[in-house]
Amino acid sequence: MKSAWEKRKRLGYMPIGYKLMLSYLVFIIILITVNGYISHTMYDKSMRNQTSANIKNTLVQIRDNVSYKTDDIIRISSTLYEDDSFIDSLRIEPTDKREINERYDKVLRPKLESASKSIGLNLRMFVYYNNSTIDEVYVNYNKPEAQYQEKVINLLKYNRIVHQPWYYSFPNEEYGVTMQWKQVEDDRGDDRISMIRRIMDLSVPTKMKEVGMMRFSVLIEELFESVYFRNLGEGAVLLVKDRTGKIIYASNQQLHDAKEASERAPITLASMAKAHPPGEFLTLQEYMPKQGWTIVAYVPLTIIKQEAERVRTYILLICLLCFVLFTFTGIFMSRYFSKRITKFVSVLNAFREGDLHKRISYRGKDEFSQIATALNGMGEDVEALINKVYLTQLQKKEAELEMLQTQINPHFLYNTLSSINRLAKFGENEKLQKMVVELAKFYRLTLNSGRTLIPVSSEVEQVNAYLDIQKVKYGRRLEVTFDVDVNVWQFETIKLILQPFVENVLKHAWSGDRIHIRIVAKLDGGDILYRVIDDGMGVRQERIAEIMSASNESETGFGIRNIHQRVQLQYGEQYGVSIFSLRGAGTSVNIRIPARKRKLFLEDLEDDQGSG
Template sequence: MKRKIIRFLNPFMNMPMMGKLILMLVAGILPLLITSIYSYTNTKKILISQTYQSVKNMNMQISSNINKNLETYMQISSIVYTDTNLKSYLTRDYQEDYDFVTAYQYINRLMYSLLVANSSVYNISLYTHNLTIPTDGKFVHHISPDTSTIAWLADPSSYGNILYKGTSVNTKGETVFSLGRALNFNNQNYTYAYLVIDIPEYVLYSQIENESRQKDIYITDENGVIISTKNKELLSAKLEDVLGVQVFSEPDNVLQTATVNNKKVMIVYNDMINGWRTVTIVPLSSILSDAAKSSNQIAMISILCIVISILLLLLISRHFSHRLKVLNRQISMIVDNNFSYQAKITSTDEMGQLSASINIMARRLDEAINEAYKKEILRKRAELHLLQSQINPHFLYNTLAGISSLAFRGDSNEVGKFINHLSQFYKISLNQGKEYISIGEEVKITKHYVALQNMRFKDMFLFHWDVDEAVCENQTLKLMLQPFIENAVNHAIRDDDQPLNVYVRIFRNDQAIFFEVEDDGIGIHEEVLESISRHELSAGYGISNVDSRIKLSYGEEYGVSITSLLGKGTKVTIVIPLHKKL
């Protein structure tokens, strides 16, 4: 048996080296071809599955974003729907021309405030049967027999519910979609007006614009009519008529393929809360081209590995043992994080080039590690700036609301004082973009904020300050106290007739500086405290924001802690290291 094997191998053993290499290459190509075919088939299935899941997740994210926008518009409709003053003004019988002035003042104030707070809304219209209140051509309109604008809201079975209308072109030539509702608050059998909210179509398209470059994405209503897509000529057309295939015959969790315009495509859709759908059409050719490229790459890698293996077999000998030891020493140095060692190169062949490449790699690794360290520092700074920037818009929104309230009351002196405190607050807090200010300045901007709140809510708060003057020159992150003062002002009041006491203390020990904000308000429920400690978004971002900024700047051992008893009050403690003075 052994002799037979030797006799069988003799031709190969006596073959020239070049012949042996050719035979080895042929032997390597056959399994490579088989592997490539299998890999292509398997990769094709995997890519289609992965693409489907990726598109499905994208659709879900788009639908989620649109749902959030629709919820905002639903909240606007709820505000109008439940406004009893508005109902009173719209149903009142006006005998004199001047009687409706007060009504228009209220309606204009309400509508403009909703439009300002929701910049994506194009217009809000009220349609009423009451002909004694004149139409203003913008917000209030009369219902007449030929009024087709609200015909889609006249279904008695939907009274009081929110309805949606597909795209239409308004008088300015802009494409909008509409949300409507019959106003019959407290009386389902009596509709005193109809509410129509117009929203620009680009609000929907902005959610799909970035994803529409290599695929077709459509937003359709419950009847399959296109509401938004890249090609505006297709708006108001039925999607199934455009594609020439049935789209919604299968559930939204089933992978569908069809032929559209002589091209095989994947169809993926999912439903939204109001019956709308997000539909994505992906050409299979783009997916399979990736599979072909992947298969070719696998084949090329396999061939390269075979060639390298043959070369390595030819190069391994005692002649190269010493040079292999040099290479081993180079690699050992890199493993030991010693990137400064550079081997001396005595030749330019493969081994010499490999040694040179290792030298270059060691230098680049050293540079990359240093660069990564610098980038990590810059990333933390950028993250800190981002957290800092989230505070100002929230505070500014509430402050402008206070100025608006004073302005409506016509108290110009108070408005002047209010704006002065606001300007002083921002003068210090902006601080030329610097992250740190002195504790004394932090106290000043907090007192300006307190002054603003006392002007907004007179005699509702008593602030008690106990600040160690010795720490006023020490540095701190700016806007650390204000979010907690704001939380006390907004959430801690127990009784409108009894002022809330807020105690602000700042002191130090040998290693740290302590900021305490304590109130005698209603306290915080235990589950809410747990949500705050887990930095959950539902608990608000103010506390989490300050805690994250402190930990980014000073380390995990510093930050914010909260204790609270229901009916007794809440105490917030902020700890930062005892930094040197500014």
């Protein structure tokens, strides 16, 4: 007949070592893959966000620098726009020649020169008027030497501009607001741009009248000096577009060359696409509402991509290295634990099949050593118990055996060993160790060299070992409290008078999914009072009376009556068991015995050494 071990192998049994290794590998693969993917994604996103934030801040600074220069021009123009004496000088037509010259020398020229000097740029200032008494003053910029003159004032009559498209397309006047930035007259050829606004007569409050136009022409390169592509990085493109989308300024050298080659035509997106392949740029922009301009930045993603590729390669290498190291570590650890667990499982299966002679040979100072010692001890204790059951012929021993078999569930050992086997299979080493140690302790204390009278400490330790085994089964559903007076340790007691009541609670007292047991041992006068208290469903008084009835010969309540009779037989009828219960509130079992000091036997010394 094949053993259970061979049957499981034939049915596709997989050793726990392989299960541990497979689960470990799956976990490691998932962990490394997710970690690598998240790390790369987060780094790539962080790089892009950081680059975008840096470029955005740079664009804001560029916009502020350009705005500062344009706002300075607007501010100076506003001083003329709101200067009544300046406006009257352009509007009024005196007849006296002396007054005409005085108006020019004391009003027009000083104010225009002051305004021109207040602007720290290469400025060409134009004032267009419709006053026949004012002579024109201008510079011919077609001459080479005139190209480099700065802060030049030009007074020109209206007939020079009234037929120009930029003049008759100029928007309707909104006082203090209407102005335009555009390239007019010779601005395009000289790489300049002008700020244009009207000069209005407000002498009649109900009607504004145009008396002239102001034009402040500045070099584009000087105005957009801060719009420099190297501020954003090598290969970046910085553009300034007007309201129509035409590019009025480009800082990248390639686009600048393209602009020169196209005979000073406006740069379009087509020329930029030709200079740089599409889809290779991070695009950001800043709008300037007063001027109607948009500063656009195209930053190549090549650097970011190269850095991302480098980091991706680094992460892949790290993940591969971690996988190799973790795999070898997993194989080693799996084999290490699998060999030891296999030994325990083989011994447990031998115990299960009735071979209690098999032992584990294990050297070490870890938990496995403790489990091996406990399991060997359990085998020895169980074998000794069985031998005593079959070898003893004394009636007292037979009666005690019958009592033990009645008090201890016949399936308790089998179920506990099955639980140990299951824990070993699933690799729950800590629970397995605890259960084996407590089971060995339970049986060692239960057997107790065949003595009926044992120390109180042994009785309490025995029930504690039983409860520790049950805690593995019930987990947090079972709560236990010990309230033991240290003064009772010096006395002796009949063994196995607490554990049956605890077992009875776990079998019959549940009310819900949890239960609390309190075990008390204290001195009460000259007696020792044990109490087993639970908060379970309780017992009817009629049922208690039926259990404690001496005339009851049924198996129901036999264990309780057995303990009661053993106590009375040993100590007298004034001692024994009493039960108090309230339905829905719980039950309290009281066991009273006399407080008698124990005698120290050689077996006690051996038990103490074994416990240590």
